[in-house]
Structure formats: C-alpha cells, structure tokens
Amino acid sequence: MPGAFQYKPKFVDIRVKPPRPDEPAAEDVHALKPGERACDHAGCRRAATARAPKSRELMHEHYWFCQEHAAEYNRNWNFFAGMSEGEMRAFQKDEMFTGGRPTWEMKAGKFSREAAAFNHRFHRGEGYRDPFNMFGRGGAHAQARPEPEARSLGKLERNALAELDLEDSADGAKIRGRYTELVRRLHPDANGGDRAGEGRLQKVIRAYQTLRKAGMV
Template structure:
C-alpha cells in the first residue's frame, strides 16, 4: 500500500484536548514559570469570583497553603462556621413572634359562650360590647341547663367545681358495679351522665 494512498488521506486524527487547552491558556502567574496557566485558583476572601491562572504543578503548591480565612478576626470565623450549618440561609428562633405566646390555644379551650368570652384575646377592643354583656348571659340559666342541675341536685348558680364534684359522687353511688342490680339505680346513673354531658357542652364545667 502506498503512503500516498487515498485511504490515508481520509484518516482523521483526534486532536489532543490538553494540547489545545495549553495553547489557548494564558501564561502561568507563578513567578518565573513559563508554563501555560491551565488551572484556576481562587484569589481569596472578599474577592470571590476572581481567580489566578497556574500550571498544574503550581496550582497544587498554591492550594496547599491556601487559607480562605487568613487575616480574618476570630469572631467573623465563628459566625461563618455557625451560618454554614444552615447553608448561610436566614433562620428564626422558635416563637420569635412576640404576640404568638399570648395567642389563645383553641385546642385546650372549652366550647360554649362562657369559655369564649373568658379566653379570647381582644387587643383592639373589637368585642368589648359582647364581653360587657357576657356576665349577664352567664347568670341566666337555660331551661335544659336548669333541669340538668336539678337532676344533679344543685342550684342554678352552682360553680363548675361543684358540678364536677357532685357528678363524681353520684357516679360512684349509682354505678352498675355498686348498685347491686337495682334497675332504678341504673336509670338514675344514665340521667346523671346525660345531665353532666349537657352542662359540659354548655360550658358550665
């Protein structure tokens, strides 16, 4: 086969990417070096985005002694390390909203008008009129509440503590395990439970 064959003319040699990079790279910035600066090295703190151009051997030498915090005060280094834990994103402490600690927790509040007027914040006095009328509404007892109090043997102005105490006393007295199979006592037991449940829903205890 002749060296001038048409097949040799069609052969393409892949160019060396490293040779092309060296040819296009600027001169190494290391003092006295004549090699191509094919590798980047960061300039340092407060000059982010700026780089030196070194050859392979000198970029390794530069990286061995590189210190991003060189000359930085200890307080700034500590702050940087603390912020690095959250990726330098802003964070807030739990319950940083000062008004949040005074907001009502409705999951622990009882239902009914008595619980509402006593426990809800009103910093702008939007419900001052309703709150002023609340005591009068609490004193007035509805017919079903009056009947429930009568079932428990209590007066209309009985407090929540008195209602709970009376309920516990009657339950112990008329519980099926202690009434000896008395049907009348079982019926009384059901009435006491229904009366107490109604008073709880009304916010009386």
C-alpha cells in the first residue's frame, strides 16, 4: 500500500492537570438550590420534583422523588399488593358505588328531628287513628285527620337540593327547571367564554345526577 494511504494515528496528550490551590472548585451540578428538597431515593442527590404515596394505608403521606426515581417507583407500585381476590373485589365494588367515601345508615335516632316531630304529633293526637279512644283523644269514634307524610330525604339528597337552592319539598318539575336555569347561567358559552363559574357548574351537574338516581326527577 502506498505510504500516502497508510493510517498514521496522532497521539494527543489528554492527561488532566490537577487544579491549582488558588483555582476555585468546579460547581456541583447536582447541588440543591434554595427551597429545593432532596430526592428520597437512597444515594440520589437530585432535586425532588414529584411525590408518590407511601402505601395503600398511607395515601396522604408521600415520598418525594426526582423524575427518574418517581417513574421507577410508579412502575413497581401495586395498589392491591397483599390483598386477597375477595378483598380486591370488595374494594372495587365500594369504589364503584360510593367512590371510596364513608357511608352511614339512613336511620333516624331517638334524638333526631324526625323522632321529635313524631312525638310532637303523637301527643297532639295527630298522624294516627284511635277509633276506640284508647289514648283518650276525643270520643270513641274520633279520628284524627291524617296529614301527608313528609318526604324522607337522606343527607345526599338534602345537600343536592341545597346546591340547587331548592327547598326539601321541591318536586321533579321544579328541580328540572332550576337545573336548566343554572346550567344556562353558568356555562362558559353563556358568559363569553369566562370559565369562572365552571366549578359551580360541575357541582350543579353532580347534584342533579344525585337527585335523578334517587328517583326525584
């Protein structure tokens, strides 16, 4: 091969000289800035920018990770770890029907307003029949004129009616009319694109859906 085409490597001295005593040290690119917190992953010096729940039982307590370790934590996260098949199904059913929120039995206690109202009507001789005057309320054939029973509403239905600014006695037609009025008033299209009322609009829609599920509309 002609000498002009032979490969002739050029050796360059690439040794790094140690810094001089009077030379400032290089800036640490991983050093935390004021107000930043360190990643909770062992040995990581990056700033934490994402949080992740510590466990299924501690959903409101979090680890703080950098983006890389947050992604790794999420890949290994298993919400149903340690749960049996039956517990998983029960949890999914609870999420479907209640959204994981606590529920209470719809039962009036003896000190509730419903019980007090019944006792008041009972002592006045109202709301029940006493054809043989067993309670001494006005003659052997006296009958108290029955009053229409008040609508029995749960906490969800009362809150939904309050969200629509309606009384507990509002019927289906009144509920529909009020819902239509609020949607037209709060929708961004009716306010020139202003989305200030969007949060209230979502609450109104959820309240109307609650009343529909309860068969009130």
